Amino acid sequence: MKHLFTLIVFVIYSTFSVAQNSVEVKQNYKSTNLNERPKLVVGIVVDQMRYDYLTRFYNKYGDGGFKRMMNEGFNCKNNHFNYIPTYTGPGHTSIYTGTTPKYHGIIANDWYDKELKKSVYCTEDDSVQSVGTSSSAGQMSPQRMKTTTFGDENRLFTQMRGKTIGVSIKDRASILPAGHTANAAYWFQGKNEGNWISSTFYIKELPKWVTNFNKKHSVDSYLKEWNTLYNITTYTESGSDLNNFEGGFKGKETATFPYDLATLKNENSGYDILKSTPYGNSLTTDFAIAAIKGEQLGSDDITDVLTVSFSCTDYVGHNFGVNSKEIEDTYLRLDLDLERLFKSLDDQVGKGNYTVFLTADHAAVNVPAYLQSVKIPAGYFDSRDFSKKINNFMETTFGASDLIESIMNNQIFLNRKKIQELDLDLDDVQEAIVNEIIGYQYIDKAYTATAMSNTSFSTGIERLIQNGFSQKRSGDVIYVLDPAVISYSKTGSTHGSAFEYDTHVPLLFFGKGIKHGQTLQKTEITDIAPTMSALLNISYPSGNIGKPLEFVFN
Template sequence: MRLFSLYSLLLFLLINSSSQAQINRSIPSEKPKLIIEIVVSQMRFDYLNRYWNKFSDNGFKRLVNDGTYCRNARYNYLLTQPYPGLATISTGSNPSVHGIISDKWFSRYSGEEINAVYEEKVSTIGGSYFSGKYSAKNLVTSTFGDELRLSNPHSKVISIALDAGSAILLAGHSANGIFWFDTEKGLWVSSSYFTETLPAWVDTFNTKGFSKLYTEREWKALQPIENYEEADTASVKSEEKKKTLLEKLKGMVNGVIGNPKPKTDFSSLLESPYGNLLTKDLAIAAIAGEDLGADEHTDLLCVTFSANRNIGGKFGPHSIEMEDTYLRLDKEMEHFLNFIDATVGLQNCLVVLTSDQGVASTPDYLEKSKIPGGYFDPQKAMILLKTYLNAVYGQGNWVVGYHDKQIYLNRKLIEDSNLKLEDVQQRVSDFMLEFSGVANSTTAHNLQNGQFANGIMVKFQNSFNQRRSGDVVINLEPGWVERNGHVTSANSPYDYDAHVPLIFYGWKIKRKSVLEPVYMNNIAPTLSLLLGITWPNGSTGVPIKQILE
C-alpha cells in the first residue's frame, strides 16, 4: 500500500512538473529574447493572395493567420530599389536621410559609379579577394541593430543574405556578424569592417559543402506543370491553356529550371530557390552557433532571401519560375518557424516579415490584357540628350552619368561656360518629358528649394539626397520599366513596386488585420519603442500604434 502511494506521489510530481513546464513555455518573456527580421526580396503584396491556396498551413499562412498583418504598408519614395528599401527598414528613415538613394549612383568627387556598399579599403574574411570588399560606410545614419547594440553590449546582431548589400544594410555598422555568399568559392564570407575572423560555426558550415550540393541540384517544378494556373496564363482561353502550358514547359528548359549552370559556377544560386534554402540553413546555424535568444538580452537576426529579386527580374512576376520559388520558400518558412519554436520558443521570439520592394509586370504581359506599358531605353535617351545639349550649348561632355532615372550633369563645364546650373537642369528636365513613357521630370534645384505636402513630388523629395542624387530625376508612366537586360524591374512609386507585405508575429503580438496606411520607415521606431531603446538617429518614421496596443 505504501509502495503504491509512493508511486502515485512520484507520478503526480512528474505530471505536475511537466504541466508547469508547459505553462512556463507558453508565457512570453517580458521582452522578446530574439527578434527576427525576414525580408523576402521583391515580394509584391499580391503574392500572398495569389498563391494562398497552394501554401501550407504552417508557412506564410501561419504568419498571416496568427500575426498582425499590415495590409496597407508602402514605401513612400520614388526609387524603390532593394538597397534603399533595406536601409529604410533598418534606419526608420527615407533615402533622403539615410543616404542610400539607389543600389548605385554617380560620384561627382571621383567621377565613378558608386556601389552602395563597396569599400576598397577593407579586406575579405574567409573567401576570395574581391568578395568581401564591402562595408556600411555609405549608410549615414544608425540602424535599429546599431541602437540595440549601443543600448546593451550583451545583445547580439547577426545578418545573413546571399549578397553583401542586403546583409549589411538590414543590420548596420556595429553588428556582431554580417555574412554573405562568395560565388567564386561557394563560401559564406564577411569583411574586415565587421570582423577579424569568421566564427567557428560559419567555418563549420562552410566545410559541410551545402553550396556545392545545392548548385548541382536540378531545379524541377515542385508540382505538376498544369497546376501552375496562377502563372502567365491570365489571358489564355480555356481551350488554349493546355497548349500554352506545354509551350511554357518547353521554354523552361532554356531557363534555370531543368538547365543548371556548370557545377563549379556557384553564381547560379543567386537566381535559384536553392539559394534561399542555403540562406535558411545558415540562419538556423546562426541561431544555434550564437545561442541567439538564449538569455534575457534581446538578440536580432536579420535574414534576406535575395534570390527572389534575381528570379523576378529574369522571368517576371507572373512566371512559373516565380510561383515555384514561392511555393518552395513557403516550405522553408515552415521549417524555419518550427525550428524557432523548438529552440527559442515563438512566444519569446518576435518575427517581422516584409519585403524591400515589389516588381512591375512585364510590358509583354500587360500587352496581352491591353494594358498600357513599355520599355524606356536610357542609353538611347542619353544619346539624344547629349546631341540636343551640344546643339544648344556647343560641343562638350554635358552629361557625365545616368543611373536609375537620375541624370548627372557636368557642373564644372557648366560653370566654366558661364551658364546657370538651374537653367541647364530645367532645360534637360523639359527635354526628358518629350520621351515616350516619361511621366514626370524635375530638377535638383526644385527639390532642394521646394517643400511639397502631397502628390508625386513628395516621393521625389523623399528619394532625393543633395550630396548624391542627380541633377535631373525622372519618373516613368505606370507599366513602363527601364530596359536593363531583364524582362522587368522595380524602381517606381506605383503600387506594384511600393506596396509590400508587413507582418508582425510571435511574442505578444495579437492576431489582427491593420488597414490603416503604414510606411516602411515605421518599422524601426516600432521595434525601438517595444524594447524601450533609442530610435535610429536619423529616424523620421513613427511607431505603428496597432502593434503597441
C-alpha cells in the first residue's frame, strides 16, 4: 500500500508538472508570437528616390520625417537593386516578394506577351470590374505576379486575421505590394473624377470610410498655387529654376515657380495634374491616415500590414529632372507628410507598437542634356531609328521582313514561328542580331536569351540582367545602353538601367524591434521582405532569394 500511495503521488505530481509546463509553454508562445510582434508594419516606397536625396536635402528636413527614421532607426546606406529593368512595377514587386523578375514574373511595367502577341500591362485584368468608378481604371489585379509577398505570408500565418491594405496614387504601386490576399488595394482616379478606387478582385463596393473620404472631395483643396515651401533663394541644393532641361505644364510658357494648378488643370488632364506636384503625396498621406483609422489597423495584437507608395516624386522627376527646384520642393514637402503620417501612427497605434521601413522602387539619372552641358558623357537613344535599322538588317540577312515581333524595354522579341518556317536556327539568329547591334552608337552590351539561360553570371551588369530575365516572358536579345544614355525626351529624366544612379536607393527601418545604427555594408532590395518576415516570425515569401538583415534588429 505504501508503494501504491507513493506511485499515486508521483503520478499526480508529474501530471501537475506537465500541466504547469504546458501553461508556461503557451504563455511563452503567446509572448513570442504576439507581444513581440509589431501591431502594424508600414512599408513606404518613395517612387524614383535616389539615395542622395537623403543627404543632399538633409539640412532642410525637419526632425519628424526622414530625420526621425535616421535618428531613431537604422540606415542602410549602400542599398541597391540587384536586377534590371529598374521600373515601378518590378521595383514594388521585388521589395515585397524578396525576389527578382526572374522569379516573380513582373519583368516591366508593360511587356510584350509572347503568347497573346501583344503588349500587356503588369496589373491589367479584364476578368475583374472597377469599384468606385465607371471607367476601366479599376480593372486591375496582381494576377501576373507569380509569388507571394510578406503581406501574403502574414495573412496565411494569422489565418487571414491580420489585414493588408495597399495605398498609392498609381494602381501598380498599390496592387503589387499589397499582394494576392490583401483585404483591399486603393489607387487614385484623376481626370474629371478625383476619387480613390479599387477592384472587384478585392471588394464588391467601397467601404464606408472610403466613400466618405471621396464625398468630402478634399482633393479640390489641393488645386491651388504650387510655390516653393521656403524662399526659393534658399534652395541651393538644386539647379536654376529657369533652364532648358525641364518639361513643365501645358498652358505655362516656362517650367518655373509658381504654378497655378486650378488654372492649369483643364489643359493637364484634370485632377491628374496633382500627380506631378507634391500635393499628390499629401493626398496620399491623407488617405493612408484615413485607412489606418477606417480599417482599425494596428488596433489589436494580430499584426496588420499597410503599404504606402508616394508616386508623385516619380512624376515630378520625369517632368522636371532630378536637379530641379521642383524636386527639392517636393522632397521637403514629403518630409512634412511623413512627419504627419508618423504622428498619426503614434496617436492611433502607439509609439513602440509599429515598425516602418522606407525605400524606393528605383532611382533616376540626371537629365542627359544637363550632363552634356557640364561635359559628362551622356546622350539620347533614338528607338525608332534603331527599330528601322534592325528590321532592315533582318530582311537583308535572312530575307524576311517580319522576323521581329516587338522591341520593348531594351529587348527584341523574335517571331519564332516564322524562324522555324524558314528553317533558321534560333540561336544563330539571336547571335547575328547581337553581333549587328553591338556596333550601333550608344549600345554598350548585348546578350542572347540563350546566353542568359545557359550561363550563370555572378557579378556585374550581366548578373542584374540575368536576375531580371524570365525565360517565359523576356525577349530573345537584351541590350544595354551606355551610361546616362536614355530613350526619352530632351527634358525631364527617366530610369531603368543597371547603373548606380538607378540602383542606389535609401533603406531605412525604424520602430518596434529596430535598433539605432547605420551601415555601409551592401544590402539589396530583395533583403527587405525576408527581414520583415523574420521580424514577424513568419514564412518568407514563396520566391524569396534575399537574406534577413539581422543587424537592424534589437
